[in-house]
Amino acid sequence: MAGYSRSAILLFCFSLLFQTVSLESCDADTCNQGSESDSDKSCGCSISRQQTDTQNADTETESSSLSHEKSKYTDKEFNGDFQRTNEMVQIPAGSYIMGTNEPVFIADGEGPERKVTLDKFYLDKYEVSNAEFSLFVKETGYKTEVAAAPWWVPVIGADWKHPEGPPSNIQDRMNHPVLHTSWNDAVKYCAWAGKRLPTEAEWEYACRGGRDGKLYAWGNNENPKGAHWMNIWHGEFPKENSADDGYVGTAPVTEFPEQNKYGVKNMVGNVWEWTQDWWVTDHDTQHKTNPNGPDSGIDKVKKGGSFMCHKSYCYRYRCAARSQNTPDSSSHNLGFRCASNTLPEYLKKS
Ligand SMILES: [Ca+2]
Ligand SMILES: [Ca+2]
16 A cells, blocks of 8 residues: 555554454554565565464363254354354356456466366355354364464454454354454364365355456446445545445455355455465466465465455455465454365255
């Protein structure tokens, strides 16, 4: 983003920590604003590391007989009945053009365009919700990683149950996307669900919905028919979030229209989504089939942008846009959805 120095952005992030309960996290959205010309100007997103503060780990140890088959379940901890949002949509086999020859952020490796062919697969219709993640934790006793980036003041006690740290909670946000889950957490969740993380190529293919060369999952018009199809930052950053789309923070995973013919929701916007791939920014133009990225790396690729993205500084709510985090880091605007080669048996019954 032109007009904001790195120090100003950090100051902004620090000020938000103390002024609001919803925007304490500083991530690539707000901190990579200069990266279109120089990736070294990012505010440390590429070197974020896990914080070894086990006190913040989820202490849930309850086991239960809850099952994938149930269409809804009662969560005693959060005092409510919650509808399952674990359904998947079929993404047909085919070829498409991945990336763009008109990158907004060159340093992000948005280009060049290259042909990719994929087998049929399935993808979660929705981002993984707090309710779904709560069910996973209750069945497995899983303890999430607690991560923080060294370039940012960690919010003591922040985890998926307390996204803004104590005393915040997710009681009224059970149908919102789960936050503060690392890539490793996401892998564990998807395995529990009989799924896996999508590759970056799969994620972008599903985002494009059969329409090569478009900016968004539905086309090039940010607000089709004057309506909002995604949750991003509206207003004058960083002074005002006008919430024109109805949300200052996250929105329910079921909110907004299906973004393309595949029926997926909130691919772009709401929260960033982890993918399976390691992060690189140099891509060749060779036609690839079912690519899954490099064999190793430091960061994992995330896609889709988030509610903290504004066109003036983080125009990354586009299918070709991408960013990265280390697999042990988590943040306030980063979630995930799962993929699968075949539809899990339990979903065939529903
Ligand atoms: Ca919004
Ligand atoms: Ca998303």
